[in-house]
Amino acid sequence: MSDTSFDFKGCTAIVTGAGSGIGAEIARELGASGAHVIVSDMDGASADRIAGEITEAGGRADPCVADVADAAAVERLVDFAVEKGGALHMAVNNAGIGGPSAPLGEYPLDGWRQVIDVNLNGVFYGMRYQIPTMLAAGGGAIVNIGSILSSVGFSGASAYVAAKHAVAGMTKTAAMEYAEKGIRINAVGPAFIDTPLLSKNLDAAVIEQLAGLHPAGRLGTPAEVSALVCFLLSQRASFITGSYHLVDGAYTAR
Numbered sequence: 001m002s003d004t005s006f007d008f009k010g011c012t013a014i015v016t017g018a019g020s021g022i023g024a025e026i027a028r029e030l031g032a033s034g035a036h037v038i039v040s041d042m043d044g045a046s047a048d049r050i051a052g053e054i055t056e057a058g059g060r061a062d063p064c065v066a067d068v069a070d071a072a073a074v075e076r077l078v079d080f081a082v083e084k085g086g087a088l089h090m091a092v093n094n095a096g097i098g099g100p101s102a103p104l105g106e107y108p109l110d111g112w113r114q115v116i117d118v119n120l121n122g123v124f125y126g127m128r129y130q131i132p133t134m135l136a137a138g139g140g141a142i143v144n145i146g147s148i149l150s151s152v153g154f155s156g157a158s159a160y161v162a163a164k165h166a167v168a169g170m171t172k173t174a175a176m177e178y179a180e181k182g183i184r185i186n187a188v189g190p191a192f193i194d195t196p197l198l199s200k201n202l203d204a205a206v207i208e209q210l211a212g213l214h215p216a217g218r219l220g221t222p223a224e225v226s227a228l229v230c231f232l233l234s235q236r237a238s239f240i241t242g243s244y245h246l247v248d249g250a251y252t253a254r
């Protein structure tokens, strides 16, 4: 079970894309901190596996298959969380894909639509249904997973960069709209993190090159992202809303 110092007893949390990488680690840490975790992923087997790990370690979790690019599926996911947990208090809109790598003038149109559907529309659908449900519960906290590429560019990744910049802007706007109503909304911007998103799509030499782009001299870990996400979800971050928080080994400081 994850090392944690947070107390989320009595809270229900949705984590999307929780079957792998960063989302799985956030789900584990929330579970270890007492939250009832709705472990959501497009891949049912991986959602089952992570939910199983949490319950075996003594926590509470229910798996739920949902494609975040499908608004109706996201609405059902939120309903499922309320059915299982009684209310929704926290959500982490984490599911994301890398998409094709190509210069903008050659970028495949279907790849563009897919990245925008998952990485941007998926976060919008999440907040669109989470917010009314949290209002009914008297408030809540949302963290949207952006990227360093929410604030800087990256050659070959125009769709991903556009979606992640938009996530930062949408987060700030939603936070302003709901700050007085008790919902805090923040975005987190990880640099390159050692997850299957990298290892499934890139060879070892490219990954090593990416690691070297961080002044810290290495990739980040899912646990290092989860620690920041859990802090932002917690009451210790009670005056933090509407902002974008880097966890990037000084990548964007250059």
Ligand code: NAP
Residues within 6 Å of the ligand: 016, 017, 018, 019, 020, 021, 022, 023, 040, 041, 042, 043, 046, 066, 067, 068, 069, 094, 095, 096, 097, 118, 122, 145, 146, 147, 148, 189, 190, 191, 192, 193, 194, 195, 196, 197, 198
């Ligand atoms: P990951 O290991 O690939 O995990 C992402 C999970 O989301 C996978 O289980 C994936 O399922 C699932 N998923 C993909 N499309 C989905 C959809 N439409 N609906 C629901 N679930 C879906 O990736 P990760 O590295 O943990 O990334 C998590 C988030 O962090 C993403 O938003 C990513 O952009 C962001 N991020 C990652 C890095 C990094 O370097 N790793 C850096 C900055 C930001 P499948 O495996 O079946 O596709």
